[in-house]
Amino acid sequence: GAGVSQSPRYKVTKRGQDVALRCDPISGHVSLYWYRQALGQGPEFLTYFNYEAQQDKSGLPNDRFSAERPEGSISTLTIQRTEQRDSAMYRCASSLGLAGRTNTGELFFGEGSRLTVL
């Protein structure tokens, strides 16, 4: 597609439910990032992939959070047993170059998935 596409744009769920957030990066982009952004704050790093390999997951808050990118394109961020503190905007970004190797790797962000946990 023309840009990074995320779905759903809005998700309201009850505490304790699992949610899956999807990201479809720009075609041909090899690096994919997940960020979380609280209202009025800067994006907070969660994890990133080069192709299908998860290179860094140090930003995932706890083991309820996981991400995968099995075919090196679409990625899913899964939050199990959601809690109210998980409410935030979850942003996906992709970059053309292999992070840290080829170029500066400007990140192109999607519009985000706003998660509300009741």
Add this chain to the structure above:
Amino acid sequence: AQKITQTQPGMFVQEKEAVTLDCTYDTSDQSYGLFWYKQPSSGEMIFLIYQGSYDEQNATEGRYSLNFQKARKSANLVISASQLGDSAMYFCAMRELYSGAGSYQLTFGKGTKLSVIP
């Protein structure tokens, strides 16, 4: 660990005037990149400008320029001839480059909200 500090939560500028948004960073890396992103009220993240740590000249992109002072570890964004459409949140960010052992996450500051007054 990398850290970005943006000390101005909010800034006002008169239309057509220039404005400087402050950004200081802390890193032990020798090679790094500095980015500025704009986030309007619509929520999208728009890449503005990039500066590499080894670039000798300050980066410029149209009305945006980056005042890079490596010894002071500052990377201030200068917007010339402000327009009403410049009203937005502005985020400074950095990432490590070219290190085989490092992570290439983009670390963001908390942002500065710029309001352009007619």
